[in-house]
Amino acid sequence: MTGTEIIQLITILVAVASVVISALTNRAAARKADLSGLQDTVCTLQAENKRLSEKVLRLEAINEERALRISALEITLREATQGRVERAQYIRVLESDNDALRVKIKALEKEIP
Numbered sequence: 743m744t745g746t747e748i749i750q751l752i753t754i755l756v757a758v759a760s761v762v763i764s765a766l767t768n769r770a771a772a773r774k775a776d777l778s779g780l781q782d783t784v785c786t787l788q789a790e791n792k793r794l795s796e797k798v799l800r801l802e803a804i805n806e807e808r809a810l811r812i813s814a815l816e817i818t819l820r821e822a823t824q825g826r827v828e829r830a831q832y833i834r835v836l837e838s839d840n841d842a843l844r845v846k847i848k849a850l851e852k853e854i855p
Contacts, residue, residue, distance in 0.1 A: 745798030752791040759784045 763780045 749795050756787045756791055759787055
């Protein structure tokens with residue numbers, strides 16, 4: 743469940759609580775203490791909704807920062823891997839050149855009396 747969905751769920755819960763309060767207010771038998779308690783509950787839920795909304799926004803910002811950092815690290819890793827591959831290819835070329843030079847040296851040594 744994403745943060746936005748949680749916020750929507752809490753908002754729906756607050757709306758439902760508001761509807762319940764409205765329904766109870768319309769009832770002639772509703773007691774003032776019950777209404778006061780329900781209003782306190784709605785206020786508490788609204789405060790909690792606000793707190794959680796702010797927390798979700800902070801966490802989404804943190805996730806975005808981490809996603810950017812991960813992207814940067816992936817790029818760095820790709821570049822390092824490419825550099826390693828290029829160095830390995832260069833080493834193979836140098837080893838091939840080295841082998842060719844050894845063959846030439848052996849051939850020249852055979853020519854020397």
